[in-house]
Amino acid sequence: MSYLDNIRTFVRVYELGSMSAAGRDLRISPAVTSSRISQLEGHLSVRLFQRTTRNLSPTEHGKAFYSGACEILESVSNAEAQVVDITENPKGALYVAAPLGVGRRLIAPQVPGFLELYPDVNIRLRLTDRKVDLTTEGLDLAFFLGQPEDSNLRIRKIADVERVLCASPSYLKARGTPESGEDLLSGQHECLSLRFPGATEFRWQLQTPEGLQRFRVPGRYESDDGDVLTDWALDGRGIALKPVFEVAEHLEKRRLIVVGKKTPPTPIQMACLYTHRRMQDPKTRLFMDFVIDRVSEEIRSAEALAHLTR
Numbered sequence: 001m002s003y004l005d006n007i008r009t010f011v012r013v014y015e016l017g018s019m020s021a022a023g024r025d026l027r028i029s030p031a032v033t034s035s036r037i038s039q040l041e042g043h044l045s046v047r048l049f050q051r052t053t054r055n056l057s058p059t060e061h062g063k064a065f066y067s068g069a070c071e072i073l074e075s076v077s078n079a080e081a082q083v084v085d086i087t088e089n090p091k092g093a094l095y096v097a098a099p100l101g102v103g104r105r106l107i108a109p110q111v112p113g114f115l116e117l118y119p120d121v122n123i124r125l126r127l128t129d130r131k132v133d134l135t136t137e138g139l140d141l142a143f144f145l146g147q148p149e150d151s152n153l154r155i156r157k158i159a160d161v162e163r164v165l166c167a168s169p170s171y172l173k174a175r176g177t178p179e180s181g182e183d184l185l186s187g188q189h190e191c192l193s194l195r196f197p198g199a200t201e202f203r204w205q206l207q208t209p210e211g212l213q214r215f216r217v218p219g220r221y222e223s224d225d226g227d228v229l230t231d232w233a234l235d236g237r238g239i240a241l242k243p244v245f246e247v248a249e250h251l252e253k254r255r256l257i258v259v260g261k262k263t264p265p266t267p268i269q270m271a272c273l274y275t276h277r278r279m280q281d282p283k284t285r286l287f288m289d290f291v292i293d294r295v296s297e298e299i300r301s302a303e304a305l306a307h308l309t310r
Contacts, residue, residue: 090283103127170236190238191219245302
């Protein structure tokens, strides 16, 4: 068994906090995962993890070894890039994160086309609406909506994404059609909120004649999955604040109606985050270029369609 494979396995176990999760991620059995860690511990003559039947946590030796192990893997990747024409024939796994709506509608559909061009690359796509940490989660790049909090990361802007307030015809028939942010506070409306642990946005920022204002909107429904909010809106449960590309088809077919036109929501930035070191790997740049060109066009098409149907 390669010493380098043992180090790769250790890094994924450390980052995922589980032998079984690391095994699934690396597509090896739990037995092989455990064996690689044991071999590495034998080579180093230290325990890297404390194991119980329910828990696995790194020891002080494990914590110390992790940063060096990451540097080893990064150095190997850089060395390979120097001697192999990896731009023409990139190889290896690429770890990509994206919000659920962005990932399902914009990123995932591009993956097959990329892999047809570069068959030796493996795309590991992680979809979640929570904020991700590129370093601790071992990600190469992450697509996101909003403003990044970590100023140490590099950012590549894709587009300013138009957003709308929308609700179903059945909801509007029962509750009335709000024209502004003030109408949302009247006591007769239910607003659907995207919230997750660590979220900082609990208000809707709308464009009013007096300038941008933040409204603490009422609502009993909240979820950390944006598609759940869309489903609730379609079911007549409330008003959702959505990027246009996520609901363009529903707007076209009048399953959802744009409301609050006097005080529309502000656009939201869509961008891609990455570290400087990750961009030294050409397959990261290739994937980013491939996806961004196509995603930008998808967003423009969805917004044009939505405007035609209003």
